[in-house]
Amino acid sequence: MRLLAVAAATVALLMSAPLAAHxxxxxxxxxxxxxxxxxxxxxxxxxxxxxSLAVSWRTSADVTSTRAEIALALPDARxxxxxxxxxxxxxxxxxxxxxxxxVKIPIKHNEGMPAVAYHSVRFDGLTPxxxxxxxxxxxxxxxxxxxxxxxxxxxxPVKFVYMGDAQNGILSxxxxxxxxxxxxxxxxxxxxxxxxxxxxxxxxFEWAEWFKAGGFLxxxxxxxxxxxxxxxxxxxxxxxxxxxxxxxLWRPQFRLPTEAxxxxxxxxxxxxxxxxxxxxxxVLDTNQADLTVQAQWLDSQLAASQARWRIVTMHHPVFSSxxxxxxxxxxxxxxxxxxxxxxxxxLQGHDHTYARGMVGExxxxxxxxxxxxGEKLATMFxxxxxxxxxYEFKADGWKxxxxxxxxxxxxxxxxxxxxxISIDGETLDYTAYTSDGLxxxxxxxxxxxxxxxxxxxxENTAPPTRTRENTVPYVSPNF
Numbered sequence: 422m423r424l425l426a427v428a429a430a431t432v433a434l435l436m437s438a439p440l441a442a443h444x445x446x447x448x449x450x451x452x453x454x455x456x457x458x459x460x461x462x463x464x465x466x467x468x469x470x471x472x473s474l475a476v477s478w479r480t481s482a483d484v485t486s487t488r489a490e491i492a493l494a495l496p497d498a499r500x501x502x503x504x505x506x507x508x509x510x511x512x513x514x515x516x517x518x519x520x521x522x523x524v525k526i527p528i529k530h531n532e533g534m535p536a537v538a539y540h541s542v543r544f545d546g547l548t549p550x551x552x553x554x555x556x557x558x559x560x561x562x563x564x565x566x567x568x569x570x571x572x573x574x575x576x577x578p579v580k581f582v583y584m585g586d587a588q589n590g591i592l593s594x595x596x597x598x599x600x601x602x603x604x605x606x607x608x609x610x611x612x613x614x615x616x617x618x619x620x621x622x623x624x625x626f627e628w629a630e631w632f633k634a635g636g637f638l639x640x641x642x643x644x645x646x647x648x649x650x651x652x653x654x655x656x657x658x659x660x661x662x663x664x665x666x667x668x669x670l671w672r673p674q675f676r677l678p679t680e681a682x683x684x685x686x687x688x689x690x691x692x693x694x695x696x697x698x699x700x701x702x703x704v705l706d707t708n709q710a711d712l713t714v715q716a717q718w719l720d721s722q723l724a725a726s727q728a729r730w731r732i733v734t735m736h737h738p739v740f741s742s743x744x745x746x747x748x749x750x751x752x753x754x755x756x757x758x759x760x761x762x763x764x765x766x767x768l769q770g771h772d773h774t775y776a777r778g779m780v781g782e783x784x785x786x787x788x789x790x791x792x793x794x795g796e797k798l799a800t801m802f803x804x805x806x807x808x809x810x811x812y813e814f815k816a817d818g819w820k821x822x823x824x825x826x827x828x829x830x831x832x833x834x835x836x837x838x839x840x841x842i843s844i845d846g847e848t849l850d851y852t853a854y855t856s857d858g859l860x861x862x863x864x865x866x867x868x869x870x871x872x873x874x875x876x877x878x879x880e881n882t883a884p885p886t887r888t889r890e891n892t893v894p895y896v897s898p899n900f
Contacts, residue, residue, distance in 0.1 A: 453629035455481040455537040457560035461632040462568070464643040466611070467676050470573035470696050471549035474643070475541065475676035480559040482513050482536040487558045489542045494552040494569045501554075501567070509540040509557075512673060516625050519656055519669050526656055530624045539673035550574035568640040573610065573696050578845035582609045582642075583734075585770035585805035585838070586617035587634075588651060589900035591627060594809040594837070596634035598856045602839040603638055605858055609841065610696070612642050615770035615805070616649025616736030620900065622668030623654045646675050648690040648706050649736040649770060665708075682718060691715055693722050700844055701728035705735035707751055716754050723762040729868060730844050733759060734768040738804045740822050742832065743772030744813040752822075759800055760784060765849065765866070765874065766842070767802045773812040775833035775853065776804040777862055777881075778819055781826045782873070788820075791830045791879055798866060798874040802827075803840070805853065811835045811895055814888075831862040831881040835892040848877075859884070 452460075459478040467475040476489060492504035516534040518525045540557070547553065554567040573579070582602045587595040602612070619627035632639060653665045667690065678692035690706035703722060705715055723731060739756055741747045759767060760780060782797030792798060811834060819829040837856040842849065847869060853862040865878035889895055 449534070449626075450629070452633050453626060455479055455535070457481055457484055458563045459487075459540075459557045459559040459565045461628070461639075461674065462557055462565055463632070463639040463674065464568075464570055464641070465676050466643055466645070466694055466696075467543050467678055468545070470611075470643075470694065471575055472547050472572065473543055473545045474547065474553070474555070474570065474572065475543045476555060476557060476640075477539060477541040477674055477676050478557045478559075478565070479674075480538045480540065482538050484538050484540075484560050485511055485513070487511065487540055487560070489544075489555060489557040491544045491547075491553055491555040494554040507542045507544060509542050511538055511540050513538050514669070514673055519623075521656075521666075528623050528656060530621065530626070534625060541673075541676045543676065547572050550577070565640075568637065570641050570643065571610065575698065578843060579697055579700055580606055580609050580841065580843045581611045581613060582606055583613040583615065583768050583803075583805070583840040583842060584807035585615050586649065586651075586773060586810070587614070587631065587808040588617040588620050588649075589808050589810040590898060591619065591808065592630035592634050595631075595807060598807045598837050598839055599635050599638060601854070601856050601858050602841070603642070605839075605854055606841045609642055611645050612638070613645040613702075613734060613768065614647060615734055615768055616647040617651040617770055618646060618649070620651050621654060622652040623656060623670065625670070628670055628674070644675070645694065645702065645704065645734075646677070647704055647734050647736055647770075648708060650708050653708050680718070683714065687715065691718070695726075695728065698727075699729045699846070701726045701731045703731070703733045705733065705755075707735045707737040707748070712751060712754050716758060719755070720758045720761075723758070723764065729847075730765050730849055731762070732766045732768060733764050736769065737771050738769040738776075738802070739767060740776070740778065740802055740804075740819050740827060740829075741772055742774045742776035742804045742814055742819075742829075744815050746772055746812075746815075763799045763872075763874075765800065765868075766851070767800060768840075769802070769804045770806065772804050773806045773808075773810055774804060774814050775806065775831070775836065775838050775861070775887075776802075776814075776819075776829060777831045777853070777864070778802050778827055778829040779876075781828075784826050786826045788826070788828055791828065791881060792876045793879065794875075794877055796876050798876055801851070801864065801866070803851075803853075805838045805840060807837055807839055807856075809837060809898065810900065830879070831886075833861065833887040835889050835895045836861075836887045855887075861887075
């Protein structure tokens with residue numbers, strides 16, 4: 422009996438104690454410090470994914486000139502003898518202060534940290550659907566390992582991973598989600614991060630956790646990052662200085678497309694990516710107070726797109742699932758465009774819950790429990806969360822939203838998720854997994870040449886819906 426009492430007391434103590442995600446908060450761990458050796462290596466897309474690859478990395482600030490190499494990933498032991506060299510673009514970045522309007526403003530959570538150097542290259546002239554190996558250099562002779570990654574195909578199947586907010590407990594808890602995603606889909610061509618990659622966008626320690634949690638995956642599986650509200654941060658000591666601004670670390674870390682038709686403030690946070698002729702991605706920045714320019718840009722981009730499958734991703738959801746949350750202005754502006762063009766998927770984050778629902782081809786049809794086999798679909802909406810910070814689901818679900826045909830089909834609370842999306846010609850397979858690798862939700866959609874989408878599979882009944890009542894009691898962590 423005494424052992425049972427001790428065990429019960431121990432469980433109660435663990436449940437009531439905050440998770441020590443930031444032990445030694447004022448210490449700088451060795452994996453956070455920049456050195457002459459390259460670290461925080463990440464692959465992204467800046468141009469045609471079939472024929473180019475962008476790579477960014479970090480070193481200490483004394484590395485002012487460096488380069489990268491790329492070669493075909495041949496089975497030969499010395500494949501590197503045929504490597505080609507590419508000089509890097511380098512910028513020196515102060516971590517403990519930002520300059521705005523000619524005034525240096527200190528960043529308190531980076532206080533005392535030395536400046537660092539960020540480097541990037543873009544490898545061009547690559548061959549589609551080909552395995553390449555690349556490496557990056559810090560100071561002279563200080564090379565990373567060789568990383569293998571494959572260019573986009575010009576045809577054939579494509580698989581990618583989508584994750585909602587990592588944000589908190591990144592190294593301690595989110596690491597298992599991204600690694601489980603890789604175990605489930607080792608052949609994923611890219612990973613889409615739907616905003617709030619970190620909690621404080623200008624805090625170097627959190628980005629150190631994010632890069633360490635993903636490790637070599639960031640270098641091998643290119644990222645498609647979306648800016649969330651936590652990638653924006655009010656930096657300044659006076660009221661006049663408190664204008665929200667994109668983290669000064671965003672652009673140095675991620676080399677992304679720039680859209681000529683958009684203003685500079687939206688460069689590398691709003692972009693289109695034609696991954697294959699069949700797949701077109703559109704990334705929005707819903708943190709901006711005025712979304713009119715983005716809405717016009719998206720409308721024109723969708724109108725011009727000839728891709729069979731078109732996916733829009735943004736941080737704030739069109740239909741909110743978190744208790745006490747809503748984005749009415751965003752929905753009023755963007756929903757008509759999404760439905761007008763019958764966008765296939767809208768992938769979102771922000772609400773720290775799981776929600777998936779559909780709008781039917783007949784947008785004024787009455788609500789239904791779910792879409793069955795053969796039923797026509799206009800757009801599917803998903804909100805998801807990959808990190809441990811969790812919110813309560815709205816009590817009324819999506820019942821209050823218009824148009825009436827919005828159907829909430831699957832939901833979840835208190836659970837970390839990742840999603841694997843596969844596209845093969847006329848078929849799109851969407852599957853959501855919990856962080857232990859178990860399937861939670863699945864929909865298969867078929868789209869013929871006439872453009873009409875029909876649901877062929879809708880597995881949204883098992884396992885039972887995860888709620889705060891049937892999972893480990895949730896204690897808000899001190900992340």
